[in-house]
Amino acid sequence: xxxxxxxxxxxxxxxxxxxxxxxxxxxxxxxxxxxxxxxxxxxxxxxxxxxxxxxxxxxxxxxxxxxxxxxxxxxxxxxxxxxxxxxxxxxxxxxxxxxxxxxxxxxxxxxxxxxxxxxxxxxxxxxxxxxxxxxxxxxxxxxxxxxxxxxxxxxxxxxxxxxxxxxxxxxxxxxxxxxxxxxxxxxxxxxxxxxxxxxxxxxxxxxxxxxxxxxxxxxxxxxxxxxxxxxxxxxxxxxxxxxxxxxxxxxxxxxxxxxxxxxxxxxxxxxxxxxxxxxxxxxxxxxxxxxxxxxxxxxxxxxxxxxxxxxxxxxxxxxxxxxxxxxxxxxxxxxxxxxxxxxxxxxxxxxxxxxxxxxxxxxxxxxxxxxxxxxxxxxxxxxxxxxxxxxxxxxxxxxxxxxxxxxxxxxxxxxxxxxxxxxxxxxxxxxxxxxxx
Amino acid sequence: xxxxxxxxxxxxxxxxxxxxxxxxxxxxxxxxxxxxxxxxxxxxxxxxxxxxxxxxxxxxxxxxxxxxxxxxxxxxxxxxxxxxxxxxxxxxxxxxxxxxxxxxxxxxxxxxxxxxxxxxxxxxxxxxxxxxxxxxxxxxxxxxxxxxxxxxxxxxxxxxxxxxxxxxxxxxxxxxxxxxxxxxxxxxxxxxxxxxxxxxxxxxxxxxxxxxxxxxxxxxxxxxxxxxxxxxxxxxxxxxxxxxxxxxxxxxxxxxxxxxxxxxxxxxxxxxxxxxxxxxxxxxxxxxxxxxxxxxxxxxxxxxxxxxxxxxxxxxxxxxxxxxxxxxxxxxxxxxxxxxxxxxxxxxxxxxxxxxxxxxxxxxx
Numbered sequence: 046x047x048x049x050x051x052x053x054x055x056x057x058x059x060x061x062x063x064x065x066x067x068x069x070x071x072x073x074x075x076x077x078x079x080x081x082x083x084x085x086x087x088x089x090x091x092x093x094x095x096x097x098x099x100x101x102x103x104x105x106x107x108x109x110x111x112x113x114x115x116x117x118x119x120x121x122x123x124x125x126x127x128x129x130x131x132x133x134x135x136x137x138x139x140x141x142x143x144x145x146x147x148x149x150x151x152x153x154x155x156x157x158x159x160x161x162x163x164x165x166x167x168x169x170x171x172x173x174x175x176x177x178x179x180x181x182x183x184x185x186x187x188x189x190x191x192x193x194x195x196x197x198x199x200x201x202x203x204x205x206x207x208x209x210x211x212x213x214x215x216x217x218x219x220x221x222x223x224x225x226x227x228x229x230x231x232x233x234x235x236x237x238x239x240x241x242x243x244x245x246x247x248x249x250x251x252x253x254x255x256x257x258x259x260x261x262x263x264x265x266x267x268x269x270x271x272x273x274x275x276x277x278x279x280x281x282x283x284x285x286x287x288x289x290x291x292x293x294x295x296x297x298x299x300x301x302x303x304x305x306x307x308x309x310x311x312x313x314x315x316x317x318x319x320x321x322x323x324x325x326x327x328x329x330x331x332x333x334x335x336x337x338x339x340x341x342x343x344x345x346x347x348x349x350x351x352x353x354x355x356x357x358x359x360x361x362x363x364x365x366x367x368x369x370x371x372x373x374x375x376x377x378x379x380x381x382x383x384x385x386x387x388x389x390x391x392x393x394x395x396x397x398x399x400x401x402x403x404x405x406x407x408x409x410x411x412x413x414x415x416x417x418x419x420x421x422x423x424x425x426x427x428x429x430x431x432x433x434x435x436x437x438x439x440x441x442x443x444x445x446x447x448x449x450x451x452x453x454x455x456x457x458x459x460x461x462x463x464x465x466x467x468x469x470x471x472x473x474x475x476x477x478x479x480x481x482x
Numbered sequence: 483x484x485x486x487x488x489x490x491x492x493x494x495x496x497x498x499x500x501x502x503x504x505x506x507x508x509x510x511x512x513x514x515x516x517x518x519x520x521x522x523x524x525x526x527x528x529x530x531x532x533x534x535x536x537x538x539x540x541x542x543x544x545x546x547x548x549x550x551x552x553x554x555x556x557x558x559x560x561x562x563x564x565x566x567x568x569x570x571x572x573x574x575x576x577x578x579x580x581x582x583x584x585x586x587x588x589x590x591x592x593x594x595x596x597x598x599x600x601x602x603x604x605x606x607x608x609x610x611x612x613x614x615x616x617x618x619x620x621x622x623x624x625x626x627x628x629x630x631x632x633x634x635x636x637x638x639x640x641x642x643x644x645x646x647x648x649x650x651x652x653x654x655x656x657x658x659x660x661x662x663x664x665x666x667x668x669x670x671x672x673x674x675x676x677x678x679x680x681x682x683x684x685x686x687x688x689x690x691x692x693x694x695x696x697x698x699x700x701x702x703x704x705x706x707x708x709x710x711x712x713x714x715x716x717x718x719x720x721x722x723x724x725x726x727x728x729x730x731x732x733x734x735x736x737x738x739x740x741x742x743x744x745x746x747x748x749x750x751x752x753x754x755x756x757x758x759x760x761x762x763x764x765x766x767x768x769x770x771x772x773x774x775x776x777x778x779x780x781x782x783x784x785x786x787x788x789x790x791x792x793x794x795x796x797x798x799x800x801x802x803x804x805x806x807x808x809x810x811x812x813x814x815x816x817x818x819x820x821x822x823x824x825x826x827x828x829x830x831x832x833x834x835x836x837x838x839x840x841x842x843x844x845x846x847x
């Protein structure tokens with residue numbers, strides 16, 4: 046079981062093209078990738094040994110040797126096992142494909158709408174990173190929470206917020222998921238348990254940790270049957286921020302059911318991760334706080350899904366948090382206002398060849414999970430969904446003037462709740478102004 | 483509605499009138515310190531609603547840095563009284579996240595000075611969320627702790643944050659003075675569906691005030707957004723909050739000897755501010771003095787003066803007087819600290835100026 050699982054991963058055709066661009070000097074990272082999540086039970090042990098190895102100067106060669114021997118072993122095993130050891134079923138494959146295509150088509154449409162003036166302000170697009178969102182969020186239940194950053198459109202879509210509502214929110218219309226009051230960076234949905242959408246990096250991490258705290262509290266204090274897990278998504282730049290470390294500490298200390306997902310796309314606006322970080326291997330920061338740190342190829346949705354499954358299952362079982370570093374890349378600039386001049390075109394071209402959607406499509410077709418026609422049908426359907434979303438958003442009304450002052454407080458007049466449990470402003474004697482308090 | 487006996491009335495000798503119906507509460511109230519009032523409020527709310535939990539530094543095993551949470555760990559256990567590491571930003575954010583997802587946290591800051599490390603979580607993640615999510619996600623959280631100057635604790639431990647938090651739409655900011663205020667307002671804050679910043683005062687923790695039977699009832703809570711007239715008067719309105727209410731009452735006694743009948747208003751709630759009561763009072767007395775401990779520029783007094791000018795300009799018989807702390811970081815030396823904070827004499831002097839009873843002179847003399 047664990048053995049063949051790892052064998053599948055290594056044998057996955059997507060792996061063969063997995064390597065960071067040449068400019069990244071730390072080459073041990075690429076070989077480290079596959080080994081660091083071999084098997085679920087041995088995860089932490091593997092990482093501890095890898096970690097220790099990494100502290101020596103000659104660490105790279107030491108680890109490469111360790112990994113390649115495993116790889117060779119697994120490969121031999123794989124060739125003798127049956128051919129039906131696929132990672133996903135047809136239905137799952139189509140769900141993943143559809144979700145990623147939705148994310149891509151939606152973001153492309155956002156770019157179009159922005160340049161036409163329908164969308165405004167800050168818009169941060171997710172092109173290229175779809176594997177992370179789909180790989181993780183499609184494994185969640187509705188009650189599980191997702192907390193994201195300003196690059197949250199696709200997280201919202203994967204979690205189940207309808208495309209219409211997200212598009213309307215971006216247009217600033219009253220039919221949006223936050224009635225136009227939040228905008229691109231502040232997607233909230235109580236129904237789908239999307240707890241935001243935060244503009245400050247690192248702001249969402251403590252909030253996610255708090256939601257995980259609530260899950261644990263519900264289980265242990267309120268004695269409810271609750272195994273809800275929270276996912277916190279954030280980027281490489283956030284991993285240098287104090288709040289990140291504070292929350293890693295408390296999540297591990299209290300064994301909270303949370304998965305910290307780092308979408309390491311190597312760039313924080315124009316600041317390269319390598320220029321900003323003393324030790325660029327983010328997964329290593331997990332074991333420093335007592336939780337497993339896993340590194341995974343974030344351009345491969347199947348690998349992400351495999352790791353996500355284990356991390357989420359760990360959290361559900363009550364074993365505590367996991368730090369997952371997903372190597373990924375954003376095809377567009379930081380935001381639509383970013384001219385994206387600092388990134389090397391060669392790097393961009395390299396990652397374009399590793400497009401997660403193309404890779405999944407190849408996998409599905411090669412393994413005969415679905416036909417070309419079925420995939421095309423999905424793409425067509427998504428195009429229609431996105432077009433419909435734009436039309437809906439276009440035709441929706443802007444918020445009414447009265448909406449400006451609404452929702453500042455949950456409490457309609459700000460006088461609080463009376464002894465009878467109802468709002469005081471609903472008590473006629475109170476609002477008459479004759480109360481002596 | 484509910485009659486709460488004024489402090490002056492409560493000073494009357496012990497009278498037990500058996501004849502009166504149960505609704506008439508006796509004047510011989512129990513005495514309670516502000517610390518006990520806060521403790522009992524937390525206790526009552528935690529037993530009433532199991533979603534309420536405490537979080538902060540030293541709230542559990544240390545029994546509270548100022549002993550406000552004494553005994554609660556023993557009663558409710560470590561899952562509900564959570565001792566945190568020294569990570570304000572982290573644990574405040576955790577509290578906010580827990581409030582997003584259904585619990586009712588009470589986050590204690592050892593002093594509100596330390597809350598500056600977490601101010602992003604208070605303002606951006608807590609205060610603004612109900613608006614940004616258009617009512618989707620409300621944040622029923624309370625941030626409480628001592629605010630303002632203590633005695634000789636230096637510049638980094640003495641700032642008053644009422645004005646800063648009072649500027650933010652989406653926050654409720656409460657500043658209790660007496661034990662009744664502390665007890666009732668904390669209960670109201672915990673029950674409230676919105677984020678509440680509860681600014682206590684360290685020097686008031688040990689002070690005793692009488693509380694009526696009614697306040698001690700577990701269901702009781704004080705309305706938010708309503709000020710209280712501590713002492714009625716007709717010559718000048720003195721508006722204050724927190725510790726300065728006590729100073730204003732003492733100043734009022736001194737002024738009474740000089741024939742000035744001052745009305746002392748205890749704001750209780752900085753946000754929402756009880757504009758109607760302040761205006762009603764000024765329209766009655768025609769003179770206004772505001773007192774606060776914090777820095778003068780952009781302070782609470784500045785806001786009150788502006789709103790009086792907007793609403794009741796024609797009723798003013800004298801320029802508005804604004805008393806605030808000195809425009810310096812708090813010095814350590816005891817005599818300098820005394821000069822940096824408003825004292826009773828300053829309030830008396832300013833009130834006399836407002837009543838044109840003394841020669842106008844600058845505050846530094």
